[in-house]
Amino acid sequence: MHRRLHGRGALFDVEPAGLVPRIVGSRPYQHRVLALEHPGELPFVVLTGPRGIGKSAVLGELRDAYQGHTPVALVDCAEAQFAGPPPERPAESWSPVAQALLVVAEQLAEPVTGAGRITFPRLMSGLVAAAAGGWGDADSERIRREVERILLLNESGSWVSGFAGRWAGKVAAKVVAAATGTGPLVSGAVEATLESIAEGFASRRHQKASVWYRTYPNAGGHAQRGLILLSGHFRAGGTSRAHAERYLVRALLADLTEAYAGVLPRMQRLGRPLVLADNVQDGPGPGLPAAVLRDRAEGVADQVAFVAGLRGDGRELLRGAVLGAPRLVFTPRSQSTVRIWCASVVLCPPPP
Secondary structure (H helix, E strand, O other), X not given: XXXXXXXXXXXXXXXXXXXXXXXXXXXXXXXXXXXOOOOOOOEEEEEEEOOOOOHHHHHHHHHHHHOOOOOEEEEEOOOHHHOOOOOOOOHHHOOHHHHHHHHHHHHHOOOEOOEOOOOOHHHHHHHHHHHHOOOOOOOHHHHHHHXXXXXXXXXXXXXXXXXXXHHHHHHHHHHHHHHOOOOOHHHHHHHHHHHHHHHHOOOHHHHHHHOHHXXXXXXXXXXXXXXXXXXXXXXXXXXXXXXXXXXXXHHHHHHHHHHOOOHHHHHHOOOOOEEEEEOOOOOOOOHHHHHHHHHHHOOOOOOOEEEEEEEEOOOOOOOOOEEOOOEEEEOOOOOOOEEEEOOEEEOOOOOO
């Protein structure tokens, strides 16, 4: 362990605890809890430096250290899947940030020791609304393929394979019928998705999730209208799309917060969920930290520990940051401030 990671003990060590165990709240490679240090301060760690000094190795080691013990996801923002939409998918219904959220949620959903899959009903609904904006001239098979992958985010079974579970297949059929019918395409797809959440699950958690988008700006207290507005903003591109993407990021974090609510889930899932993002200078990279940090600055709490790898010195991504030890105060464009744990860790290459 750590043989390729010269001098990384400050991040990984257990005795005394390194930075990551202290902000995640559990020991690497062990299903054992560790007290969170400054639990009220939400961590966002950025590993900076030139190419070839081990940032990707650190992130890979972190994923291996916590996989199976606490929900963890690793996304490389420089991968080809984030460079552009698939050939049959129109650009107005796809973005690197939305794709990254889908990939991250798929990994975070995996069961861990002592706890089953995490479901993402809020994010699922938002991603269906965004994708529905590109179904105007799509064939039913393409719609079914796209929507079933998204719907698996709300699959609570511990074993998932093939296209989808029976519930996801049923919902996909409803969405296809709505999207290929004579009525308004987006509103039909959104209505079918929300109805299926409300009908398919009796739990209070899923009932709450089905009305979450009623707080979307100008939704007037109606979740369906909120999702239709989000879809329109997403299709519009530019700052409107950035606004919609921010709500999609918020939906992911709200679903994770819900999964950790109550005494029993917290006891079963040790530590915070961990999201690892490599090469955040590319693709969806800049948008993810911006959305998370702005929400935190405005008092929207979440449960997640973020660790990102950034090529360079981080000045552009961390614009407005004032370094301190061991904290950093980040000032987003709203001029609010948010405390972040050790926001910039500069990695140095090992000695020859």
